[in-house]
Amino acid sequence: MSVPIEKPMLNNNNISAIKNPNSQRQNNRIPIKLIPTLQVDSLPSDKIHMRQQKGYFQRIRTGMNSLLVALFFLLPFISYQGRQAILFNISEQQFIFFGTTLWPQDFTILAWVLIAAAFLLFFATVFWGRVWCGYLCPQTAWTFMFVWIEERIEGSRNKRFALDKAPMSFKKFSKRTSKHLAWGVIALLTGCGFIAYFIPARELYVDILSFDASFWVATWVWFFAICTYLNAGWMREQMCLHCCPYSRFQSVMFDANTKTVTYDATRGESRGPRKRKQATDLGDCVDCNLCVDVCPTGIDIRNGLQYECINCGACVDACNQTMEKFGYKTNLISYTSENGLVDKAVPFYESYKFLGYGIAALIMLSVIGINISNRTAIELNIIRDRQTLYRETLTDEVENSFTLKIRNKTQQARHYQIYVSGNTSYRLAGNSRLLINAGEQLDYPVTVLADLKALESNPSAITFTVSEQHNNNHVTQQSNFFSPL
Ligand code: SF4
Numbered sequence: 001m002s003v004p005i006e007k008p009m010l011n012n013n014n015i016s017a018i019k020n021p022n023s024q025r026q027n028n029r030i031p032i033k034l035i036p037t038l039q040v041d042s043l044p045s046d047k048i049h050m051r052q053q054k055g056y057f058q059r060i061r062t063g064m065n066s067l068l069v070a071l072f073f074l075l076p077f078i079s080y081q082g083r084q085a086i087l088f089n090i091s092e093q094q095f096i097f098f099g100t101t102l103w104p105q106d107f108t109i110l111a112w113v114l115i116a117a118a119f120l121l122f123f124a125t126v127f128w129g130r131v132w133c134g135y136l137c138p139q140t141a142w143t144f145m146f147v148w149i150e151e152r153i154e155g156s157r158n159k160r161f162a163l164d165k166a167p168m169s170f171k172k173f174s175k176r177t178s179k180h181l182a183w184g185v186i187a188l189l190t191g192c193g194f195i196a197y198f199i200p201a202r203e204l205y206v207d208i209l210s211f212d213a214s215f216w217v218a219t220w221v222w223f224f225a226i227c228t229y230l231n232a233g234w235m236r237e238q239m240c241l242h243c244c245p246y247s248r249f250q251s252v253m254f255d256a257n258t259k260t261v262t263y264d265a266t267r268g269e270s271r272g273p274r275k276r277k278q279a280t281d282l283g284d285c286v287d288c289n290l291c292v293d294v295c296p297t298g299i300d301i302r303n304g305l306q307y308e309c310i311n312c313g314a315c316v317d318a319c320n321q322t323m324e325k326f327g328y329k330t331n332l333i334s335y336t337s338e339n340g341l342v343d344k345a346v347p348f349y350e351s352y353k354f355l356g357y358g359i360a361a362l363i364m365l366s367v368i369g370i371n372i373s374n375r376t377a378i379e380l381n382i383i384r385d386r387q388t389l390y391r392e393t394l395t396d397e398v399e400n401s402f403t404l405k406i407r408n409k410t411q412q413a414r415h416y417q418i419y420v421s422g423n424t425s426y427r428l429a430g431n432s433r434l435l436i437n438a439g440e441q442l443d444y445p446v447t448v449l450a451d452l453k454a455l456e457s458n459p460s461a462i463t464f465t466v467s468e469q470h471n472n473n474h475v476t477q478q479s480n481f482f483s484p485l
C-alpha cells in the first residue's frame with residue numbers, strides 16, 4: 001500500500017518569490033511558505049507494516065476475532081433435524097435456519113432482520129463508537145489474521161521493512177512464496193466457508209479439495225478466495241479508507257458522549273523524548289511513535305479524531321505500555337468521549353441519539369417477533385377457474401372449480417385436510433385429504449358444490465381452510481362462489 005508523499009509544486013514564479021519577496025507584490029501572488037516534507041529515503045518502505053502489539057484491548061480483539069472466524073467456519077457443519085442448520089438453498093429458493101424454512105414470500109422477515117441489525121449497529125455506535133470496526137468486522141479479523149501469518153513467516157515489523165528493501169534472493173523468494181501460499185490456503189478455505197452457507201458444507205469441501213466441484217460452484221469459491229486474498233493480503237486498510245460506507249457516515253451518529261480512541265493532548269503536549277525518571281517540563285507524550293507503528297491504518301491518533309481510525313485499540317495498549325515504562329499514569333490514549341476528556345461525561349441513558357436508536361431497534365425487533373409468530377408452516381393460494389364461473393348440475397346444485405396452491409413449508413412430509421365454509425353449506429367433491437412432501441408446493445384442483453336454493457347472493461363468500469393433521473397448524477383464505485342468482 002503506497003503512502004502518497006506530498007511535494008510542493010515549484011515553478012519559476014514561486015521560486016523567484018522565495019528568492020525575492022518583493023517580486024510577490026508586483027505579480028499579486030500570495031507568498032508561499034515552504035514546509036519541509038518527508039524525504040522518500042527517510043521512509044522505511046512504501047507499505048504499512050504494523051507492529052504486533054499485546055495488551056488488554058488486543059486480547060479482547062483477538063478473542064472476539066477468533067470466535068468470529070471459528071463461527072464462520074463451523075456454523076455450516078452444524079446439523080439440525082437431519083439437515084444443515086443454516087443454509088441459503090438458492091436452487092430450491094429456501095433459507096433454512098435451525099428447522100425454520102423461509103421462502104421468498106417470507107423474505108420481509110429477512111429484510112426486517114437486516115434493518116434491525118443496522119439500528120443495533122447505530123445504537124452501539126452512538127455510545128461505543130466504531131466498536132464494530134475494531135472488534136467484529138470480518139475485514140479487521142481477516143486482515144489481522146493475514147498480518148499474523150506474515151509476521152510468523154517474514155518476522156517482525158523491522159525485518160519486514162528490511163525484506164522489502166532487500167534485493168531478490170533465495171531467502172526472500174522462499175519467504176514471500178511461503179507467505180503467499182499460506183495466504184492462498186486461508187483464502188481458499190474462506191471461499192469454501194462462504195459458499196458452504198449456500199451449498200451443503202460436507203459435500204462442498206470434499207468436492208473442492210478433490211477437484212470434483214461443478215463449474216459454477218468452483219467459480220464462486222475461487223471468486224471469493226481471490227477477493228479474500230486481495231482484500232486481507234493487499235488492500236487491507238484501503239478497504240476501510242475508500243470502500244467501506246460505514247466509515248463515511250458513522251460521524252453523523254457521533255455526539256459529545258461517543259467513546260472513541262482519543263489522545264489527551266492537554267496532558268500529552270508538548271511532546272518530546274526524554275530519559276526515564278528524568279525531570280522535564282514536557283507533557284506526558286515521550287514521542288516514542290509506538291502508537292503510529294502499531295496502527296493498522298498508519299495514522300497518528302495524536303492528530304485528533306480521523307475517519308481512518310477503526311478503534312482497534314492497538315495504540316491504547318502501545319501507549320499504556322510506554323506510560324508504564326516511564327512511570328506515568330496510563331490512558332494518555334484511551335477510549336473516551338469529548339465530554340469524558342473534560343470530566344463531563346453523561347450516562348448513556350441521557351443521550352437522545354442513544355435512546356432514539358435503542359427505541360428504533362426495539363421496534364424493529366418487535367416487528368420481527370410479530371412476523372415470526374404470525375408465520376404459518378402452510379402457504380395457501382386460491383385460484384378460481386377463469387373459464388367457467390359456475391356449472392349447474394342435474395340435482396339443482398351449483399358447482400365452482402378452484403385450484404388450491406398449497407405449500408408445505410416444513411422440512412418433513414405432512415398430511416393435510418381441506419375444509420370449506422361460509423353462509424351456505426358448501427360441500428367438497430372428491431378427496432379432501434392429501435400428502436405433501438417437505439418443501440413442496442402442490443396445485444390441487446377442487447370442486448365445491450352448493451344447493452342452488454340455499455344460496456342468498458351472487459357471488460357469495462366461501463372460506464377455504466387447509467389444516468395439518470395431528471396439530472393445530474392451519475391456514476384460511478377467502479374466495480367467491482358464483483351462481484346464476
Ligand atoms: S489510531 Fe489507534 S485505534 Fe485507531 S486504527 Fe490506529 S491503532 Fe487502531
Ligand code: SF4
Pocket residue numbers: 263268271284285286287288289290291292302318319320322332333
Ligand atoms: S505511544 Fe504514547 S507516548 Fe508514544 S508517541 Fe504515542 S502518544 Fe506519545
